[in-house]
Amino acid sequence: MRTPHFRFGVPIVGVLAAGVLVGCSSVSEVTRERVARSETSVQQAQQAVGRSEAGALDLQRAKDNLDQAKTALSKKEGQKAERYAQLAQLDSELALSKSQSASARKAADELMASIQQLRQEVARGNAVATEQQ
Amino acid sequence: MNRSYHVVLTLALAGLMAACSSTPERIEDLEVARAVVPQVEASPRAGVAASNVSEARKALDRADKMADEGRKVGDIEFEAQVAVLNAQIANEKILTAQAREEIDKGTAERQAVLAEAREAQAKAAERRASTLEQELADMRARKTDRGMVLTLADVLFDTGQATLKPGAYATVDRLANVLKEAPDRKVTIEGHTDSTGSEDFNLVLSERRAAAVQTALLERGVQANQIIAVGKGMAYPIASNNDPAGRQRNRRVEMIFTDSQSKVASDVN
Numbered sequence: 001m002r003t004p005h006f007r008f009g010v011p012i013v014g015v016l017a018a019g020v021l022v023g024c025s026s027v028s029e030v031t032r033e034r035v036a037r038s039e040t041s042v043q044q045a046q047q048a049v050g051r052s053e054a055g056a057l058d059l060q061r062a063k064d065n066l067d068q069a070k071t072a073l074s075k076k077e078g079q080k081a082e083r084y085a086q087l088a089q090l091d092s093e094l095a096l097s098k099s100q101s102a103s104a105r106k107a108a109d110e111l112m113a114s115i116q117q118l119r120q121e122v123a124r125g126n127a128v129a130t131e132q133q
Numbered sequence: 134m135n136r137s138y139h140v141v142l143t144l145a146l147a148g149l150m151a152a153c154s155s156t157p158e159r160i161e162d163l164e165v166a167r168a169v170v171p172q173v174e175a176s177p178r179a180g181v182a183a184s185n186v187s188e189a190r191k192a193l194d195r196a197d198k199m200a201d202e203g204r205k206v207g208d209i210e211f212e213a214q215v216a217v218l219n220a221q222i223a224n225e226k227i228l229t230a231q232a233r234e235e236i237d238k239g240t241a242e243r244q245a246v247l248a249e250a251r252e253a254q255a256k257a258a259e260r261r262a263s264t265l266e267q268e269l270a271d272m273r274a275r276k277t278d279r280g281m282v283l284t285l286a287d288v289l290f291d292t293g294q295a296t297l298k299p300g301a302y303a304t305v306d307r308l309a310n311v312l313k314e315a316p317d318r319k320v321t322i323e324g325h326t327d328s329t330g331s332e333d334f335n336l337v338l339s340e341r342r343a344a345a346v347q348t349a350l351l352e353r354g355v356q357a358n359q360i361i362a363v364g365k366g367m368a369y370p371i372a373s374n375n376d377p378a379g380r381q382r383n384r385r386v387e388m389i390f391t392d393s394q395s396k397v398a399s400d401v402n
Contacts, residue, residue: 083211090218097225104232111239115246122250 027078035069035081038088042066045092045099054102055095062091160206162213166193169220173227181230182223189219272307280391283308284371285346290384293330295341297349305346308388309353312360321389322346322362325369327380332366340364346386 042062049055069084170189173179179186196212274283285304290297297305312318324339340363347362372379 087211087214087218090215090222094218094222094225097222097229101225101229101232104229104236108232108235108239111236111243115239115243118243118246118250122246122253 027073027076027081031078031082031085032073034089035066035073035085038062038066038069038085038092041089041092041096045095048096049099052099052102055098058091058095058098062088062095065091160200160209160213162210162217163196163200166196166213166216166220169224170216173220173223176223176227178227178230179223182226185219185223185226189216189223192216192219272304274388274390277389280389283388283390285386285388290342290345293338295338295345297345301349305349306353309350309355312350312355313353316356316359319359319361319391321391322360323387323389324362324364325371325383325385325387326367327383328367328370328374329380336364336366338364339366342386346388 042059045055045059045062049059065084065088069081069088072078072081072084166189170193173182173186173189192212192215196209196216199209199212272283274281276282285301290301308320312320322343324341324343326335326339326342328335330338343362343364347360350360351357367374367383370379370383371385372382374380374383
């Protein structure tokens, strides 16, 4: 009685184990980590972009792609999750770099404007002084 | 600069093209990647985004290979998108580097302009420090026992008129500046005429001429308490009234500068 029972049990356990293995390989720990990393990047980009215009569209696309990655993850679609996560990662990096380049450009333009203004003031000051002579 | 704008334009155009992509035969993402990746690679500042530029190239090469092998469109699109995004990130990094270079250069330039401004200010202060006496000496004021006396010739007025001619403005401007720079200095403005016409007429005319100069100085911001205007009529000629040249010299406004009000007051009295 014992032995046949045991014999029956072996294949069942084997199939179950195989099922678990397949489940793990379809959405690997690496993919989960990838999605988690993308989420962190999206959050960082969110902080950098804030309410400014530069990078806002890319940030939105990053969020959409992250959502897609999470959905794929819940459906155990490993490759899809991996790809959406990668795109979300790149979109958030693009949003971040756009916001950085916009603020650098703004700072450069403001500096140039202040130099221009300063030059004009110097020129005006000199002009007045010359008139007085 | 131009190249980067070119890249931006191309990327924008690429975005539009990608938005309209639907046909599977022509993979728009791949076309975009083929256009933008070489551009960022060619940028002289590509080094600031080396990893993105190399990732873009690797992804594009993978996409090209997959396209040659006739692989699934979705797979090719993914690699192409990775290439484009990396190229866009590289482009932003290049633009940032460019702006920072400008900031570095601009900061140095600003320092130089500030130094220039300070120098100009110092020079202006030096000019202001030039004393009233120097200014008056420049204007050929005579030193008399009454103080420095500056004679304004009759060319400042038309005959019989007490309205300053435009030609007098430069002189009046200069006097006004001198007085404004030295608010503790006082001036007595004396009007004089030649002997043409009655004594009363000339007295009134001389008063009006002195008043005209006074008004012009007040209009230019000189304090009222620095100026006294009086008419002396024809009583104090400095030349003969018998010939035109002498009469012209007698038609004049004299400005007597002293360094204290008491001295002017005593002089007027």
